[in-house]
Amino acid sequence: MTAVKKYEFDGEFKMLRGTIASPSFAYETWGVLNDSASNAVLIFTGLSPSAHVASCIDDPSSGWWEDMVGPDKPIDTKRYFVICVNSLGSCFGSTGPASIDPETGNLYRLGFPVLSLEDVAEGGALVLDHLGVDKLYAVVGASMGGMTALAFSLLHPDRSSSLVSISSAARALPFSIAVRSLQREMIRTDPDWLGGEYQHDKGPVNGMRLARKLGMISYRSATEWTERFGRERADAGSDGPGPFGIDFEVESYLEAHAKRFIGTFDANCYLYLSRAMDLFDITDHGGSLHGGLARLRLDRVLIIGVETDFLFPVEQQQELATGLKEYVPEVDFRRLDSRQGHDSFLVDMDRFRPAIASLF
């Protein structure tokens, strides 16, 4: 069962650095749009999730933010009409490098234009048009989703009253660029990548495994892992023979996460979305951080950062919140003491529930 709906855009879709023909945008919705169409909430995702934020009747499987979105949850679907869009460039229903180019009949692969988060944001705006939502109560995103939500707010200053940005960035900084660049290199140098020409069932599995493991290393925190794993040894035989196989529990944990990821995400899509994060820079919208922020027409902003996040450090959230105070009447900055690093918004519900609920 699926709850995914598709909006098929008819015509030429202009991207920041190219054009594609008639893309699809996959999305899901929860709740009901009220008569004044004033209760809509748009959620942009991080790099890898689909639009399935939460379970629903048509798809009872757990969503990636199951504890945050639903009836009587912090983003209460009894009160809000919630929309989540699968990012342009991704592989869960929206058009991306793994989709067929209608003009050639072949997969786009590396023929897909260089992707920007502005393009992803425009996809969200098109879905809003399609749904008859002129103005959002809030646009929400964490990680890449937060960057996209900011891009949306810059491109469409009048289309949302509020912005919720979690563990995100107004521009990518070199440490996170280095991590993502290395992840992409792991994939690109896997001989099975074949310059992007791999067959669907024979992709760069090893490159994706390595990239996902580096992802997990950068998404969590040393503090969490010391408490959780310490120097616990893994069960014997979990990685077969050889002197350099899995020994410690933390290695077994990374392997399990990587295995779950492989086969679910297309490698070329990963490369495009990863690079789109590197390229994002608010200074492209107004020449500077403040030039960009001055374009916003928001009433209220909630910025959340996490002490243990070293990929999108809390200082970056602080800087954004401080800048916003000059241009947005109500800015709430929450610095959370979560232990789970960048991924805290997915797992530290005790701290994140009340923080998110404060705006809804």
Next chain:
Amino acid sequence: MTAVKKYEFDGEFKMLRGTIASPSFAYETWGVLNDSASNAVLIFTGLSPSAHVASCIDDPSSGWWEDMVGPDKPIDTKRYFVICVNSLGSCFGSTGPASIDPETGNLYRLGFPVLSLEDVAEGGALVLDHLGVDKLYAVVGASMGGMTALAFSLLHPDRSSSLVSISSAARALPFSIAVRSLQREMIRTDPDWLGGEYQHDKGPVNGMRLARKLGMISYRSATEWTERFGRERADAGSDGPGPFGIDFEVESYLEAHAKRFIGTFDANCYLYLSRAMDLFDITDHGGSLHGGLARLRLDRVLIIGVETDFLFPVEQQQELATGLKEYVPEVDFRRLDSRQGHDSFLVDMDRFRPAIASLF
């Protein structure tokens, strides 16, 4: 020209987890041993350096700690007799996986016993025996070298008056294990690794490149890179064609570092030394941190940690220093505000010179 001397051990060398026949230990020395043989300083290295700490008449090339060791430097070779040993398991003159096993005439490769930092420390002790040094003024190490210096102090409690431990660990914690495990996996999954059976000039170059880049990411700090690179773009054409090549200056920096590393370090040696760090745990010497520390017979300890080091966090240095206070009369803990992360001891000389000089 080389200043490297070799001590050829004659007979069976017992390691913690195996035995090898008649290993060599490469070392260099600076300064002169005084009549009472009381001015000797032994330096253990990090994972990748050779014994060439500093330039000398026989080898005027710069050493890896050129600014710290030499005449009138913080470790003043006019006053101290300084010894540095290439680690057992490495590939700069000491026996390791890239050496010939005298019993078979072939390279050890993966037939080399599982390496421990205790074995590396014992190599240092043998060189001291050979040089007629019964008791050191100080044993010194940073990173892996600090772990080895601690192992030396645990195995030979009466052989040094002082210990200098920089950005090191009394036991490997899961975050650093995860990083090293992933580096090893990058090398092991390079098809050119061939299960360790690669030819010298056809090793796993790509795996080593990726591993070195992850090393650099974990050795420096986001703060440094934001200040140093920001979002500067690299010179055009530095990585040939393709949409995912080098774009930002930080990527170009990583590539340059990786290129310098490739071909200088043997892949199997890297695997062995990397795993030896994971395996090190002071609790193997006395059942607990305090059980281990209680074995020490040091007069004086200098522990240095760096705020921006996330591979060997400053809290780990603090914990070690606090524990040591119960067993060592004089413990000096210095928490340095260096920006360059784990590598600060190699580059932030303005902060490190006075800290090191305080003990010499």
